[in-house]
Amino acid sequence: MDILVCVKRVPDTAENEIEVNSDGSDIERDDVVYSVNEWDNYAVEEAIQIRDNVGGSVTVVSVGDEESEEVLRREMAMGADNGILVDDELFENTDGKGIAAALKAVIQAGSYDLIMTGALADGGAGQIGGMVAAMLDLPYASLVNKIEVGDGSLKVGREIEGGNQEMNEISLPCVVSIQTGINEPRYVGIRGIRKVASVEIPVKSAADLGLSADDAAAKVTRQTYFVPELGEGAEILEGTTEEQIEKLIEILKSKGGIK
Template structure:
């Protein structure tokens, strides 16, 4: 089983205080602490567990600059066998379609049974996995929280509304967007990172991937960032006090007063 997992280097929201830049069109990125996208971490762990059970290789790939190398090495320390860095000045400013186009170029250069993405990335759009599957003409499932391997097929569970799970059979090769909670990602220690620090990670440019530079990056982006802002804080929540019956009665009156109940 050959599995390609798409990962991304993102600001660590737990370690940073996010502020807008002077132009108001992005967050201030100087001095930010970065880490691997949380959803991608679950995707890598799931890929490793599948390979441990059925054999094969896990490869991690990212679109970014030289600093994204650290994300690849972290996931290799976790258990991925190979890393691939897709880097080119032409990639800067790519929207979701552009990122999917770049990743397709990487998939076309290999031979993969499974391609994983995190369920959420690219500022929460969660669109790259579906776009990549469409470009490859592969079956696709999103919000996957259960995978069972079979003979040329997978049985996958998807998280749907109401806390329910939808089960599907899907043929390989396919693209799956992995939801958090599907597993418990293993701890990565300093020793593991040191062991992969000297491993060569191949880099591919737009030309190497056969990707038209005009179709990606800021020049090819159909979705552009128009404005960033921090929402104004409201007055805060009103805490209701009293017995359960008193709280329920107060809540009903408040809902009626604000048009929530007729």
């Protein structure tokens, strides 16, 4: 089974204190540490496990600048067979639809049985997987937390309301968006990183993919970033988790919420 996994380079929230810049146009990116999107990492691990079980290959693709190559190499050190970077100034300020258009072109230029994305990225919209599937007219499953490979199809599990699990069958080729917790992504060691350090990663421009400026142009533009104001009467509890819990219980008791 030949699998394509879409990955993204994002700010590492575990390593950074994210702040909005002075004009509200973006976050402060000076000295920000980047890494692979967490959800995408689970998707790559799942793809590797499927390949190891049934054969085939895993290709990782990212739309970004030359620094996104670092993310691709990390996922190749993890076990992916190939990488593709889509790097063009036309995509610099694009939106989800523009990214999906680039991924669609990459998919059509290859031959893949399964396309995987993370359920979310740093924008939190969770739209790329669905857009790609719609553009390619392929079946789609979102928030997948279990995959069983069948003959020409997959059985995919999704957690639904109340903590219940549902299983659906989806025909191949298809697109699935992976939820965190589906597996435990493997550790990437220095030896693995060195092994792929010199591997050539093809770089595709919009022209290479047959895409125009209109294909890449954003149809949705971000107006502003802001931190919501503290509401009247709101109180932020400080201290350790245990201290915050004790303070919360005291407040609830004082207001008659609990006895």
